[in-house]
Amino acid sequence: MDALNRTLDIVWPARMMPYTGWALLMPALLLVGLLVLGLFQMADSSLHTLDRSTFLPSENYTLENYRTVVENATYGKIIWRSVLGAVLTVFFTLLLALPYSYIMVRTSSSAVRKVLLVTLFLPFFIGQVVRAYGLLIILGTTGVANNALGLVGVEPIRLLFNFPAVVFGLVQYMLPFAVLMLAPALTAIPRETETAAASLGANWLQSFRHVVIPMAKPGLIGAGLVVGTLALTDFAMPAMLGGGSQDFIANAIYDQFFRTADQGLGAALALMLVVLGSVFVAIVISIFGAGTLGMGGKK
Amino acid sequence: MHKPFTRRSVLRAGVATGGAALLASMPTRHVFAQEPEKPSEIIVRAWGGEWVEALKKGVSDRFTEMTGINVRHDLTEDNEIQPKLWAAVAQGRVPPIHVNWDTTTNATKSALRGVTEDLSDLANLANTTELAKPVGLEGYPIVNTYGYVYVLAYRPEAFPDGPPKSWRDLLDPKFKGRVALYNDGIGFHFPAQVAGGGSLDDIPDNMEPCWDFVREMKAQNPLLGEDPDFTTWFQNGEIDAACTISTNALAAKKNGVELAWTVPEEGCKFDTDCLWVPKNLPENEAYWAKQYVNLALSQESQQVWLDGLGLPGVVPGLTPPEGLENDPSYPTKPEDFKHLIRISSAVQVQNESDWFAKFKEIMQG
Structure with missing residues (x-):
């Protein structure tokens, strides 16, 4: 047990105690952060239409994809x-x-x-x-x-x-x-x-x-x-x-x-x-x- | 963009062509002694079931026997691998597969996006028919390997008066809930255009007759699925008829389901599948991936591979599988194509998404 405490003192010294809560939260925050990062990328992607001559996303930013979803009766259903x-x-x-x-x-x-x-x-x-x-x-x-x-x-x-x-x-x-x-x-x-x-x-x-x-x-x-x-x-x-x-x-x-x-x-x-x-x-x-x-x- | 020939590119083309010629003519593993370093395996994306079995027997096993390189089959759906390949090339990563067995329409999209290797230097291309050449693309970024027909497959028991003569026969109330189509309508759009009273010349500008017929079909409450669903549904007695690739009907028949198929008077869609090699592979792996494609174009491989699929290849002189000679699903002569509908890949690539969306709109209603 003493050895464990000594190791803990080295890895996480007493002066770091105020941050223990954040350290415990960090893995969860990292996971959520990755998810949010992905959502930002998807948001960016959603603002480009597909150019069917090259099958690459268009350069311009547009809300066309959202308009398609809103105006298309199929998506409503x-x-x-x-x-x-x-x-x-x-x-x-x-x-x-x-x-x-x-x-x-x-x-x-x-x-x-x-x-x-x-x-x-x-x-x-x-x-x-x-x-x-x-x-x-x-x-x-x-x-x-x-x-x-x-x-x-x-x-x-x-x-x-x-x-x-x-x-x-x-x-x-x-x-x-x-x-x-x-x-x-x-x-x-x-x-x-x-x-x-x-x-x-x-x-x-x-x-x-x-x-x-x-x-x-x-x-x-x-x-x-x-x-x-x-x-x-x-x-x-x-x-x-x-x-x-x-x-x-x-x-x-x-x-x-x-x-x-x-x-x-x-x-x-x-x-x-x-x-x-x-x-x-x-x-x-x-x-x-x-x-x-x-x-x-x-x- | 024009690229001048360099000493390196000329040498590389020479080595590739020479190697390909050797592979085609001398089927021993020793012929590759001077070739680029062999990877321990290459990964080929394929469709499962009968499809991958036929490819394994006709091409992959022969490739391993000749080169010592193992072939692993990745059964990820063609539509699912596509964005992964596009992302890998866009991000400068090594793609997850070496060879993609794909529909020509899907592959054309990849070629237009610039993620396919040039296959023009494959030695066995010299012995292929016009069908091997992708339409609307420069050179050979993809190589068509066989053709297939979206036939009207049916249970003879459900059609006691003989095979259905028209797609409209499926509108009989007794077939309510007993007909299956692909869930995006692929294979059905063009015959529906004719069955709806329209003309093929109006594709893609006026497809309203097609959608009218799809609406009539929707009232029949059809089942919508993918290749394996059709076989399962026929086997479980869920359906009496389906618009499906003849290979699936043949597979169901081989599995003991009493099944027949026909090309109704409005015609059936004829299309092709292909092989292609994604960019960003290490140079030696790209080389051997191309050799795999080259081998798939040899007469011996085509014969075995396509015997398994029951489909006509792109090499002259293939013997039709037993029972498929003069079958409407196995067109080889010009007159065989009289009732088959071929629409250019360019038109399909540009409009397919809209057709899928419209079909969904009607069917999801």
Whole structure:
């Protein structure tokens, strides 16, 4: 231990103590700095149109790419679809995650808790693309779902390649994230508060609605933010389960960068996605307050 | 810009041409004894599945056998490698691959951007047909290696009255949700222009008939995907018909899917793929990358490679793969091209982005 202290004195002498906090923050600041640097480069790129005679960005600075995004009805539809998809994903994910987390936290049976944890983590270890591929197999025209419907005399129906399929895939993908964020919030609610509510005449449903949900609000908001931003920026589910006609903004960005080689337009779309995501987070925080997220702000 | 010949450039051209001639005529590893230093491997970007298997068998394995240089295949999509190559050349970095197997339209963009090595001195170019020459570009910044057709592939079971005669046959309500197109509409724009009542001469100035037909097709709720999707969708019984490259249909058929293909009366798009070498490679690696391209243009390599793909090459005298002689997807004679639609690369390069965007606009609606 002495040797460790001596080494520490050499590497980080006592006179540097006031800067310890900054030193600990430095790796995170560097990462964010790199991200901001990239954003500046993208902003610069977004102000140049593609010269199709040389396939190089034009010399002049222009807002033409932003005008294209604003005036093109396709991008309007794609942005609307992305926002709607994210909102629906948040709603359905939280709807499923809350009871799941609650049972996982409150159950007295360790076997049930283990089963729930394993069920939660098993798909968590599988990548998004593999999971989407699994859904393609399960929900396909000749997949398990249609085979089951066939047993009760229902003709095969198209379950894939539409907007509901994309939202379903997103909910399935996001559920573990939401449960993992909700579980600590629910654990922090003392059982005694529910007992107290019951002793005052509240049934389980009333207790859940008036005690558990309000007290779990930081977890719900945090999970909603994570699920919402991840769904808003998702690429794989719309690409694989949407059948090519249910693109989200990330798919449109991909198209510009990699299909038409128009990096300026892709950068403009990417920056608009960043703005959209930031506005989404800002609205949530302004409504519920930073304190709701446990950040010590105004409650 | 005109560059005067220097003693060094003349010597280099002489060495390259001599080396290429040797490679073409004497397939032993000893012929390269006096050539530039060999890298341990070269990296060739390729499409996966049947595509890379055919390239490996026809070109890469032969190249390794002849030179001792291993060939690694990078299966990054052609559209995804493009910005990486452009960025590498722009930043003066060594590009991530040695040879790019690319669509001619994409490769033309790279050539226009000036990131491709000149391939004019490849010895085997002397034995190629006109198809090998890129249109609208000076010299050979890229070399076309074969042609292909975006056929109408279909499940015969779904067409009991015989093959579809027209692209309009796909508008039958029974095919709602059962037709697949590429997600950017590639291969479909030109026949759609005809099926929509327009003329090919109006491309690119008036494509409204094309978009009218695409709108009619949109009402059919088609699936939109990439090459591997078509094979999967046919195999899983998701679709009855698709506008796809004949190689994909052939692959599905080889995998046991009952499938046929046809060229409807409006025609099908004919296009080419190519090989090119990016700039900024170390001199010796660029040399061997060019030799790889040269080998791909030899009759022996073309025969094996294109047997695997079921496509017509750019070297005369190739034997069509079994069952593909006189097939509409394997055009070799002038009359075979009568129902195939060829639009110049220059027009495609200039307008492709707009066509993709318009197709997306309709399909995303």
